[in-house]
Amino acid sequence: MSAPRPAVFLDKDGTLLVDVPFNADPQRMRFADGVPQALARFAALGVPLIVVSNQAGVALGRFDASRLDGVRAQLAAMFAQCGASLAAAYFCTHHPQGSVVAHAFACDCRKPLPGLLHRAAREHAIDLQRSWMIGDILDDVEAGKRAGCRSVLVCNGNETEWLDGPFRRPDHLVRDLDEAAALIEAASAPGETASAPSEAASASNGAPVAA
Template sequence: MRRAVFIDKDGTLISNVPYNADPDKIVLEYGAIEALRLLQEKGYALIVVSNQAGIAHGYFREEEMLPVIDRVRQLLREGGIVLDGFYYCPHHPAGKVTQYAISCMCRKPLPGMLLQAAEEMDIFLPESWMIGDILHDVEAGNRAGCRSILLNKGNETVWEMNDYNKPEHIADNMLEAARLIVKHSTAKLETWNSFIKR
């Protein structure tokens, strides 16, 4: 089974432009390429998991997500990064488009997208991580059985804590988050090797 890092899209991997479906407005966040390269070199699968309520609200059509996904993949490829998966939730219970105006298991803070990816891609969740810029991302990761890192960039405004949304670490950016993950996995490996040698 593989380890993965699940990555929120807007405000984490790319700059947050609310309800954006214009590929030309997509810009990678600071340190994203270097962070993902580090994680990729350590053998982590890289998987985007993103709420896209703009589809349910009628701000853009679901098919308009395809050029967005292609653009994200292109920007990452230019930096030598291969994205292993891209999952998005088009639902919102208060949406205006009937087919998407539902309560679902895939909308973060619920873990449906992560669980689906784990099943489809043979991901071992206890050795995987979630990185996001709000507590809903953290909660989705924790509920899925991952460890989670919150990027404290000012995008979380509510700060309502519960039993599931406490991050393992808080970081300023993607690169810092990636280094925390690598440090954790290295320390765990060293502990395991020390145990075996006894």
């Protein structure tokens, strides 16, 4: 069995893709700014890329869970167009206030809980302590932190509440995914590390500004 390896965990809506609420139509999926460049960087690093995404639209009756197969396939195709490979995509279809009984319950995989990351680590031999979680809201940061990952917050205006907590303080703040990829690229260089919080993240109290 191969030794556990680091991975990059990516939120989907608002981080990888332009956020279209409750979208399960592959034809409406569009990369956010900086994503093609970021995927090219990640491909050069050879790091596994794993998408972890809350898809409460299933529990809320907005679309059927089977439609996520098309979303996953479209993500893989979009990654391939950038020379990158999608190692896996995990979706939480649950919501405690859902209307679809099979998905209407509290779970351990809905971010900010880390269940999706733990499952990915088991199934893909991932070393969570050496991995990264990148997202556009603090629930993504918290999920990554609870799993033991380093965290990067994409400050693109999608986080509006800024609820503080011990797991909700990102290690790094960036403007887009390409900046996050450049940071991880630098941290992966021999003798380098980016595991300590950035100055901007350390100094922020409330809504941070990307460094």
